[in-house]
Amino acid sequence: MRTKGKSTIVWILMGLLILGLGGFGVTSFSGGSSEIGSVGSTKVTAEDYARALRSELNAYSQQAGQQITMAQAQSMGLPRAIQAQLFTAATLEEETRRLGISVGDQRVAQSISSAPAFQGPNGRFDRSAYAQILRREGLTEAEFEGQIRADEARILLQRAVSEGVVAPESMVDQTAKWLLETRDLSWHEADESHLTAAVSAPDEETLEAWHKANSDRFTAPEKRKLTYVWLTPEMLSDEVELDENALREAYEANIAKYRQPERRMVGTLVYPSMEDAQSARDRLDAGEVGFDELVAERGLTLEDIDQGEVTREELGQAGDAVFGLDAPGVAGPVETGLGPALISMNAILEPVDIPFEEAREDLRAEAALDRAVRMIESRMEEYEDLLAGGATLEEVSEETPAELGTLDWSADMKPEEGSIAGYPAFRERAEEVGEGDFPEIERLDDGGIFALRLDEVVPPTLIPFDEIRDEVAEDWRLAEVHRLLLAHAEEERLQAISATTPDPDAVDGGENGAELVAESDPDMRESDAGDDEAEENAAAEVAPAPQWVSEPGLTRDGWIDGLPAQIVAQLFEIDEIGDIEIVDTGDRVFLVRLDAIHAADLDSEDAREVKDRIQQRMAQSLQADIFDYYARAAQRKAGVKVNQSAIDAINTQVR
Numbered sequence: 001m002r003t004k005g006k007s008t009i010v011w012i013l014m015g016l017l018i019l020g021l022g023g024f025g026v027t028s029f030s031g032g033s034s035e036i037g038s039v040g041s042t043k044v045t046a047e048d049y050a051r052a053l054r055s056e057l058n059a060y061s062q063q064a065g066q067q068i069t070m071a072q073a074q075s076m077g078l079p080r081a082i083q084a085q086l087f088t089a090a091t092l093e094e095e096t097r098r099l100g101i102s103v104g105d106q107r108v109a110q111s112i113s114s115a116p117a118f119q120g121p122n123g124r125f126d127r128s129a130y131a132q133i134l135r136r137e138g139l140t141e142a143e144f145e146g147q148i149r150a151d152e153a154r155i156l157l158q159r160a161v162s163e164g165v166v167a168p169e170s171m172v173d174q175t176a177k178w179l180l181e182t183r184d185l186s187w188h189e190a191d192e193s194h195l196t197a198a199v200s201a202p203d204e205e206t207l208e209a210w211h212k213a214n215s216d217r218f219t220a221p222e223k224r225k226l227t228y229v230w231l232t233p234e235m236l237s238d239e240v241e242l243d244e245n246a247l248r249e250a251y252e253a254n255i256a257k258y259r260q261p262e263r264r265m266v267g268t269l270v271y272p273s274m275e276d277a278q279s280a281r282d283r284l285d286a287g288e289v290g291f292d293e294l295v296a297e298r299g300l301t302l303e304d305i306d307q308g309e310v311t312r313e314e315l316g317q318a319g320d321a322v323f324g325l326d327a328p329g330v331a332g333p334v335e336t337g338l339g340p341a342l343i344s345m346n347a348i349l350e351p352v353d354i355p356f357e358e359a360r361e362d363l364r365a366e367a368a369l370d371r372a373v374r375m376i377e378s379r380m381e382e383y384e385d386l387l388a389g390g391a392t393l394e395e396v397s398e399e400t401p402a403e404l405g406t407l408d409w410s411a412d413m414k415p416e417e418g419s420i421a422g423y424p425a426f427r428e429r430a431e432e433v434g435e436g437d438f439p440e441i442e443r444l445d446d447g448g449i450f451a452l453r454l455d456e457v458v459p460p461t462l463i464p465f466d467e468i469r470d471e472v473a474e475d476w477r478l479a480e481v482h483r484l485l486l487a488h489a490e491e492e493r494l495q496a497i498s499a500t501t502p503d504p505d506a507v508d509g510g511e512n513g514a515e516l517v518a519e520s521d522p523d524m525r526e527s528d529a530g531d532d533e534a535e536e537n538a539a540a541e542v543a544p545a546p547q548w549v550s551e552p553g554l555t556r557d558g559w560i561d562g563l564p565a566q567i568v569a570q571l572f573e574i575d576e577i578g579d580i581e582i583v584d585t586g587d588r589v590f591l592v593r594l595d596a597i598h599a600a601d602l603d604s605e606d607a608r609e610v611k612d613r614i615q616q617r618m619a620q621s622l623q624a625d626i627f628d629y630y631a632r633a634a635q636r637k638a639g640v641k642v643n644q645s646a647i648d649a650i651n652t653q654v655r
Contacts, residue, residue, distance in 0.1 A: 040094040040638030092154040103152040162627040167618030180600030186548040186593045190489045211465045221410045223458040229402040232448035233372035260352040267305040267344040277333030277340040373447035485589040
């Protein structure tokens with residue numbers, strides 16, 4: 001962790017600090033305080049907070065590809081995070097002042113001279129750049145150097161507090177053992193084929209009750225009834241008139257598309273000398289190596305040497321050798337602009353020669369669309385003026401080529417082919433538009449335009465049972481199958497457990513006991529035939545025996561292709577070898593058995609690398625915790641004051 005300096009330039013210089021704060025603009029706030037708070041006698045200025053906030057907003061906006069608003073920043077907790085960091089920096093500064101910690105002139109000079117912001121084209125400290133940036137920031141050299149000195153002192157204090165903390169070796173070893181332990185498992189999926197009887201069809205009363213009890217699954221999402229007008233280049237393409245000269249001009253402008261010479265797809269492997277290239281060619285011809293192996297010997301990949309499509313002229317003096325091949329192969333060694341080389345010819349691309357007459361229809365379609373885009377662009381102002389003058393969307397469609405439409409839109413709808421709902425710009429606007437919003441012209445990504453109006457918002461509504469009776473029935477059936485599968489899996493689990501547990505009552509019973517009973521009870525012998533028949537009928541209803549699949553050596557972050565991640569997670573929750581657990585993933589049911597546990601080998605090379613990473617992360621976490629405790633204690637000791645009104649004023653003004 002690193003703390004921050006007071007000014008923008010300080011934050012630029014201290015690249016190891018938590019925040020890099022830059023940007024200009026906010027220097028005062030009329031009617032407000034010049035500080036947002038203090039720690040002891042150390043102030044946290046409004047200018048520091050405004051610059052930090054603006055800089056972070058710009059950084060997040062660049063990452064997101066769109067401007068982040070203050071409301072979005074507040075929802076992410078960004079202002080509070082910046083405030084916490086600024087007050088932490090002030091806490092350290094107050095502590096260094098109290099303890100009398102400082103750094104010498106040599107350290108300050110080293111920090112300034114090594115800062116990239118102050119280096120010239122030759123990579124050395126540029127005095128003029130230094131002075132110019134300070135003037136732009138409104139800082140004197142003495143003020144800036146004082147801030148650098150304070151920053152260096154804070155860093156020195158922070159290092160003294162936290163850098164000596166290391167993770168206990170026993171904790172590292174225990175964590176590594178936990179991470180690197182592997183287990184063997186066997187799994188079995190219970191599916192509908194394992195049920196002994198088909199699921200009975202429910203009556204209407206049951207289905208209606210299910211429909212009500214699970215209303216969230218049968219509720220239509222919010223719908224927005226929209227009216228819109230739109231105009232796309234395709235709508236105008238038939239109106240566009242193009243003369244022969246315009247088409248020929250378009251043909252000539254795209255001649256490379258219609259006329260291309262014969263080309264080859266090649267890769268060029270360059271050697272230091274012709275002798276080296278010839279030696280490689282000899283080994284290739286003798287079958288000692290392949291071309292890809294020659295490439296690897298040069299420390300390259302096939303992608304590194306790929307030149308793509310080239311013509312004979314582009315290959316220069318190597319063109320004859322490459323174009324002399326009538327099938328893919330290796331040409332050379334030949335001299336190239338890069339030196340002696342072997343050239344792999346990978347494909348032959350025949351010449352392209354499409355005459356104007358054959359290209360006319362394609363040209364007309366492309367040119368018509370292009371002309372239509374320009375026509376729409378030229379009419380944009382006209383459409384905007386119509387809406388601004390109070391024209392309704394219906395009136396716009398009557399007075400212009402734009403088409404009128406209505407749509408019941410919802411966020412999860414699947415747009416039909418060619419529907420306006422397929423355009424991202426329309427979907428985004430449909431989500432945002434509110435009742436009473438004035439229709440505005442918006443652009444589509446194909447050059448078209450649209451405007452829309454929200455007529456009504458239909459809240460989420462339970463779909464009537466009669467309309468989705470079949471859907472409710474299928475949902476009930478799947479839930480019932482799932483319930484039965486869970487019960488079946490529990491039976492299988494208990495049977496598997498009992499199969500591995502000896503029955504003490506069976507030690508002396510067995511066949512001899514059965515024979516004694518039969519001899520003493522004649523009725524028993526008469527009922528044997530009936531019992532055999534009953535056993536046969538029961539066996540016919542027994543589900544097929546489970547087929548267990550074994551997966552050895554699974555780690556905690558491992559997976560099994562085609563199976564849910566919960567299976568591996570459950571495997572590492574089992575305590576005893578041989579135990580069986582049920583894994584319910586919501587739509588599938590599995591039995592998981594722990595077959596073996598393999599302790600981690602902490603002496604292996606992989607384990608040592610893992611331990612190093614664990615040690616580093618634990619040390620960083622402990623250091624962060626200790627520094628946090630220290631900073632909190634220092635804040636309580638010095639006393640923290642927060643000017644919330646000044647913070648709110650800055651949040652309002654910074655955009």
